[in-house]
Amino acid sequence: MVILRTHQWVNFAAFQLAWLVAVWGASVGLWWFGPVAVAAWVSAYSIWRKCARVEAPLWLGAGLLGAMTDSLLVWSGAMAFPESAGPGFPTTPWMVALWINFAAALRHCMGWLCGRFVLATVFGAIGGPLAYLAGSKFGALEIYSLPAIVVAWLLVMPGLLLIEMKTRSRSGAGSGQSGKLKGASTPGESI
Numbered sequence: 001m002v003i004l005r006t007h008q009w010v011n012f013a014a015f016q017l018a019w020l021v022a023v024w025g026a027s028v029g030l031w032w033f034g035p036v037a038v039a040a041w042v043s044a045y046s047i048w049r050k051c052a053r054v055e056a057p058l059w060l061g062a063g064l065l066g067a068m069t070d071s072l073l074v075w076s077g078a079m080a081f082p083e084s085a086g087p088g089f090p091t092t093p094w095m096v097a098l099w100i101n102f103a104a105a106l107r108h109c110m111g112w113l114c115g116r117f118v119l120a121t122v123f124g125a126i127g128g129p130l131a132y133l134a135g136s137k138f139g140a141l142e143i144y145s146l147p148a149i150v151v152a153w154l155l156v157m158p159g160l161l162l163i164e165m166k167t168r169s170r171s172g173a174g175s176g177q178s179g180k181l182k183g184a185s186t187p188g189e190s191i
Contacts, residue, residue, distance in 0.1 A: 007049055012109035014041040018101045019131070022094045026140035031086025034094030038101045045104065055107065059100045061163035066099025067091050069156050078148035079132070081141050094140075098131075106164055115165070117158050124157030125150050 018041050022034025042059070046052040073079045074090035086092045106114065113120040129149045136143045143149065 008109045008111075010048075011045060011105055014045060015101055015105040015109060017041070019098060022098055022101070023135045023138045023140045026081075026085040026092065026094045026135075027138040029084040029086075031084075031092060031094045035097040038097040038104070042100065042104045049108075052104070052108070055104065055167070057167040058106070058164055059103045061167060062103030062106075062160060063096050063100045065156060065159055065163065066102075067096050069152050070095050073148060073152055076145075076148060078145040078152075079141055079143050082139065085140055103160070103164075106160065107168075114161065117161055120161050121154060121157045124153040124160075128153030128157070 018034070018037040021037040025031060025033025025037075042052075046055070070079075070091040074081070081088075081092050081095075086094060113123060129146055132141065132143060132149050133146070135141050
């Protein structure tokens with residue numbers, strides 16, 4: 001059975017709240033709300049949880065992968081951003097912030113996905129497009145091809161897990177524990 005600790009509930013709540021703030025902000029022309037909200041919660045969480053302090057390479061990698069993914073989706077005509085969603089073509093700063101937001105939750109409240117490629121890919125192929133659909137209902141983006149977004153998430157989720165694995169072992173945190181970050185969960189571990 002998976003049991004979430006208090007810090008993981010806080011991580012989950014902050015992750016969800018930052019998503020809501022970013023999408024709502026983009027939908028009403030306050031696109032900068034998202035990057036500010038994500039930076040604020042990730043910074044606060046990193047101060048509170050020492051294990052999160054070494055995750056900047058994961059956040060950067062996820063931000064770059066997300067920017068490339070969303071750019072390809074825009075260039076392919078699968079989605080677009082209305083003018084009110086802020087500057088940037090082919091993607092926007094608030095969308096890149098949401099990829100960083102996701103990465104900041106990956107080792108904590110979503111730690112059960114780490115190392116489980118099939119489960120994470122299925123989760124991504126369902127959850128990713130649902131988040132985009134919800135964003136479109138807010139008016140923060142326009143979707144023209146949901147199947148393209150599903151395929152993108154089928155491909156990107158294993159990539160995110162590879163970035164997570166590479167940055168976990170490179171961080172040096174938790175040495176003597178095969179690169180496991182103290183306080184972060186791994187597959188099969190009760191979190």
